[in-house]
Amino acid sequence: MADPPVLFSELFGSDPEDGDSTIRDPPLHPIFAWGLRPVGPTPAFPAACLAQLLAGGSRCAFSDDASDTVRLRPLPGLLVVKGMLCPCLQAALLDACVGLGYFATTENNQVMHFGPLPTPLHWVEDIYRALLPALADPPWLGRTPLFDQLIGNLYRPGQGIRPHVDLARFEDGIGIVSLGGPCQMVFAPASPTESLPYLDGSSSSPVPAQSTTAVYLEPGDVLTLAGEARYQWTHAIPEAVSDRVDGEDRARGLRISLTLRRVHEWARTG
Numbered sequence: 001m002a003d004p005p006v007l008f009s010e011l012f013g014s015d016p017e018d019g020d021s022t023i024r025d026p027p028l029h030p031i032f033a034w035g036l037r038p039v040g041p042t043p044a045f046p047a048a049c050l051a052q053l054l055a056g057g058s059r060c061a062f063s064d065d066a067s068d069t070v071r072l073r074p075l076p077g078l079l080v081v082k083g084m085l086c087p088c089l090q091a092a093l094l095d096a097c098v099g100l101g102y103f104a105t106t107e108n109n110q111v112m113h114f115g116p117l118p119t120p121l122h123w124v125e126d127i128y129r130a131l132l133p134a135l136a137d138p139p140w141l142g143r144t145p146l147f148d149q150l151i152g153n154l155y156r157p158g159q160g161i162r163p164h165v166d167l168a169r170f171e172d173g174i175g176i177v178s179l180g181g182p183c184q185m186v187f188a189p190a191s192p193t194e195s196l197p198y199l200d201g202s203s204s205s206p207v208p209a210q211s212t213t214a215v216y217l218e219p220g221d222v223l224t225l226a227g228e229a230r231y232q233w234t235h236a237i238p239e240a241v242s243d244r245v246d247g248e249d250r251a252r253g254l255r256i257s258l259t260l261r262r263v264h265e266w267a268r269t270g
């Protein structure tokens with residue numbers, strides 16, 4: 001097992017592999033440090049869940065949770081598949097992040113990867129290809145590789161991301177996988193000057209609240225952003241410790257998102 005990340009001790013108060021020699025329970029697998037609970041046996045790699053998902057069947061091979069995924073289309077070009085990834089697949093993705101050394105220190109809340117998706121995260125491409133029939137006009141889903149750039153973001157309660165349109169250097173067709181904890185994502189009409197704040201240093205301007213569309217993201221939800229939603233709307237996560245949903249305040253938790261994109265040919269260097 002990879003060394004537990006610093007976040008492990010942040011969540012549990014102490015590093016379970018540290019300290020005295022008292023016999024104790026085996027160390028928690030890192031996936032459980034993120035607040036996930038096992039559903040039946042937790043396989044090292046839930047290939048069976050993935051196979052079922054790709055075959056369009058029940059989404060989890062290890063539980064009798066036969067709940068259907070829910071597809072939302074709150075904006076043209078925005079598809080939100082709620083509950084697409086079963087807990088096993090969520091756990092496998094988080095475990096992959098830990099294994100790849102992502103978020104290993106408390107300062108480290110963002111990771112960027114350029115090139116084909118690293119093993120074992122590469123199977124996220126399969127998940128997106130499984131969405132093909134659900135997308136009305138998905139020419140981008142046929143490209144290979146589907147994604148060659150990954151950003152992992154880690155948010156603690158109270159943290160968020162300012163309104164932005166992802167940079168033009170990325171092709172149309174962006175994927176976001178939401179893991180760990182819930183949050184509200186807010187979409188608003190973009191002004192022509194808005195761009196991703198943390199990549200090019202520019203800042204974005206606030207948008208009028210009345211024109212926003214909010215989507216409540218929960219662990220296992222999968223998004224695609226294309227066309228209008230990708231270019232003509234900003235997306236943001238407000239800095240909040242809870243979100244107001246259906247008249248109640250829902251607490252945020254530690255959240256990890258994987259944003260998947262492909263760099264335009266003209267923007268590649270070297």
Ligand SMILES: O=C(O)CCC(=O)C(=O)O
Pocket residue numbers: 151153161166176178196235237257259
């Ligand atoms: O964390 C998210 O869900 C969104 C991240 C994002 O918008 C980005 O990395 O460009």
Ligand SMILES: [Fe+2]
Pocket residue numbers: 164165166235259
């Ligand atoms: Fe973004």
